[in-house]
Each structure stands twice: as structure tokens, then as C-alpha cells.
Amino acid sequence: MPIKIADDLPARRTLEAEGVVVMGQADAVRQDIRPLRIALLNLMPNKISTETQLARLLGATPLQVELTLVRISDHVSRNTSADHMASFYRPWSDVRDERFDGFIITGAPVEHLPFEAVSYWDELRSIFDWTQTHVHRSLSICWAAQAALKHFHGVEKRSLDRKAFGVFRHRSHVPSSPYLRGFSDDFCVPVSRWSEVRRDDLPADRGLKLLADSEESGLCLIDDPARGFLHMFNHLEYDTLTLAAEFARDGAGQMPAHYFPGDDPSQAPINSWRGHAHLLFGNWINEIYQTAPFVLEESDGSGGWRSAA
Structure with a gap:
């Protein structure tokens, strides 16, 4: 099934060229089904690239997805044109009264800062709290995963002396998890960050489930079912x-590990993670579809939803 995005969003042309089915409003209405409402809070500098990457994975799932692009209300992007932001992004203050089946929060290049020093930290904390009543399932990526653990569980991130950078082999620990359905025991994941959360930092009494990690690069996937969050570092x-x-x-500068063949940057890298990327996002979307009600009502704060009145 296709993904519904704006007709003139740059990602649309890229996805159509790749064979991803993209639909407009008229076609979506004709299908007479309720699409899953997924919102993307994009904190990455290159917003167009990130939009395309995530829309590609969401659009490859067998369900109709309606994607809403969201930005921090008062933050001005320095790397994406004002026209693009005005045309395609809605400030969170404008969507805070709406409800979504899924909400994705990307990473951000602010790992060197304490959380409290990030200019939009207070609003991000409000967004985390808002997901508990207005979102069915949430996915946090990289720095956002660290920020969510800080907000919900008081877990501090640790700075790294050397960037975790490259493609690292990871191990699946809970193959029965709905998010790891179809995963190999051992799989590759790109890593790019200057900070980390360590396994020993995770509180033992908060219901956090370690799904996958790497001996070289540390934590990768943590399920927080009580909060309806999947954290991907x-x-x-x-x-x-x-x-x-x-x-x-x-x-x-630093060579990405296990990425260029023979560590030779003149050689084209081989994508060894694409299949598992599609599996993870397909599993996340399927879990939303299997558990979300047809009519979105208020969350009960534990990953479930109150029934319509």
C-alpha cells in the first residue's frame, strides 16, 4: 500500500522513481479506509534527506500511511529553506490537539550539549508528555532515544572520546518481540553518534526491555512498553x-568502521542493513495497526487507548 504525502514534497519524486507507491488525496479517499496517521518530528539538519529515508520505509509497508511533518514550534532551521519548512511542516503547537497512531522523533546534532542546554529542550519534554495521551506508539531515533530515556527515566547520556561511527554487527536478544519478527540473530546497523547510554545505566525496575545491541557500539533497540516507545540509538x-x-x-577524518570495502573510501559501500530496516519499520507499523482503534481517542498513558465514548 502507498504512503500519502504532499504532491510537491521533494521526497515524492525520489520515492516514485524507486517504485514506492505514493498517493494523493483523491486516491486516498477512494480507498475508503482509515489510513494510519504517522507524524515525523524531524530534528535533523538535512530535513529533505531524512524525510525521504523515513517516508521510503513507511511507504513500503502494506498499509496506507498518512505522513505529517512536524517541527519544533519556535526553532528556526538553519539548513533547510524557510519555503520548504513553511510549505510542508507544521509546528507542534498546531498539531498538539490532534491524535496520531504513530509518532517518530529523529536524532539531532546536539550530543555535545547537556540536555538542558538544548534550546528546545522544554518543548521536547512537553512533546514527550503529549505522546502519552495523543499518540498510540512512538519511535525515537539516536539522540531522541537518549533524550526520551532522560525525560521518562532520568537516564543520563555519556559522551564518547571517539565517535561511534560505521556499520556494526548487532545481536537480537528477544526474537519473540513483535518489533524483531523476521530478524536474523545477527544483523548490521549504521551507527553515527558522539554519545551513548550503557546497559548498566538502564534502571532495572522500569520495564525497559533490551532488544538488540552490539559488542562494539553498544545499545541499539530498547522497548519501553509502559510508555508506548521503541528507542533506536x-x-x-x-x-x-x-x-x-x-x-x-x-x-x-575518522573512517567509518566496516563500511567501505577494504577501508578504501574510493570503493562504493555495500548496503548490508536495508532488509532489516524494512523489517523494523514494517513490524512497527504492523504493531500499530494490530493494536490501534479505528477511532483515535485518548491514550491511557501505558501504550493503550481508551475506547470512544
């Missing part, structure tokens, strides 16, 4: 060349 959504672009952006 890494980047299964990345394109094949995303790490190469980061490597070039940083002046060809």
Missing part, C-alpha cells in the same frame, strides 16, 4: 551513502 533508516556523506562532510 542507531540509524537503520540511513541510505547506502549517508555515512560516506558524513565522512566527506567531516573532512575525511
Whole structure:
């Protein structure tokens, strides 16, 4: 089934060229079904690239998805044009009265800052609280996963002396989890971050479930069922060349591990994670579909929903 996005969103042309089915409003209405309402709070600098990556994965699932792009209300993006932001993004203050089946929060390049020093930290904390009453299932990525654990559980992130950067092998610990359905015992994940949360930092009495991690790069996936959150500390959504672009952006400094064949940047990297990226997002969407009501009502604060009055 297709993903419903704005006709002139740049991601649309890319996805159509790749064969992803993208639909407009008229076609969506003709299907006479309720699409899953998924919102994306995009905190990444290159918003167009991130939109495309996530829309590609959401659009490959067998359900109709309506994607809403959301931004921090008072934060001005320095890396994406004002026209693009005005045309396609809604401030959270405008959507806070709406309800969504799913909500995705991306990472942000602010890992060197204490959470409290991030200019939009207070609003992000309000958004985390809002998900508990207005969102059925949420997915946090990279820094946002660390921020969510800080907000909900008081877990502090740790700065790294050397960037966790490359494609690392990970291990599935809970194959029975609905989010890991179809996963190999061992799978590859792109990693790009300057901070981490360690396994020993996780509180033992808060219901957090470690789903996957890596001996080299640490935690990857944590399920927080009481909060309706899946936390991913890494980047299964990345394109094949995303790490190469980061490597070039940083002046060809630290080589991404296990990425370029023979550690030779002149060689094209091979995408070894694409299948598991589709599995994870497909499983997340399926879990939403299986558990969300037809009429979105207020969440009960524990990943479930109150029935319509």
C-alpha cells in the first residue's frame, strides 16, 4: 500500500522513481479506509534527506500511511529553506490537539550539549508528555532515544572520546518481540553518534526491555512498553551513502568502521542493513495497526487507548 504525502514534497519524486507507491488525496479517499496517521518530528539538519529515508520505509509497508511533518514550534532551521519548512511542516503547537497512531522523533546534532542546554529542550519534554495521551506508539531515533530515556527515566547520556561511527554487527536478544519478527540473530546497523547510554545505566525496575545491541557500539533497540516507545540509538533508516556523506562532510577524518570495502573510501559501500530496516519499520507499523482503534481517542498513558465514548 502507498504512503500519502504532499504532491510537491521533494521526497515524492525520489520515492516514485524507486517504485514506492505514493498517493494523493483523491486516491486516498477512494480507498475508503482509515489510513494510519504517522507524524515525523524531524530534528535533523538535512530535513529533505531524512524525510525521504523515513517516508521510503513507511511507504513500503502494506498499509496506507498518512505522513505529517512536524517541527519544533519556535526553532528556526538553519539548513533547510524557510519555503520548504513553511510549505510542508507544521509546528507542534498546531498539531498538539490532534491524535496520531504513530509518532517518530529523529536524532539531532546536539550530543555535545547537556540536555538542558538544548534550546528546545522544554518543548521536547512537553512533546514527550503529549505522546502519552495523543499518540498510540512512538519511535525515537539516536539522540531522541537518549533524550526520551532522560525525560521518562532520568537516564543520563555519556559522551564518547571517539565517535561511534560505521556499520556494526548487532545481536537480537528477544526474537519473540513483535518489533524483531523476521530478524536474523545477527544483523548490521549504521551507527553515527558522539554519545551513548550503557546497559548498566538502564534502571532495572522500569520495564525497559533490551532488544538488540552490539559488542562494539553498544545499545541499539530498547522497548519501553509502559510508555508506548521503541528507542533506536542507531540509524537503520540511513541510505547506502549517508555515512560516506558524513565522512566527506567531516573532512575525511575518522573512517567509518566496516563500511567501505577494504577501508578504501574510493570503493562504493555495500548496503548490508536495508532488509532489516524494512523489517523494523514494517513490524512497527504492523504493531500499530494490530493494536490501534479505528477511532483515535485518548491514550491511557501505558501504550493503550481508551475506547470512544
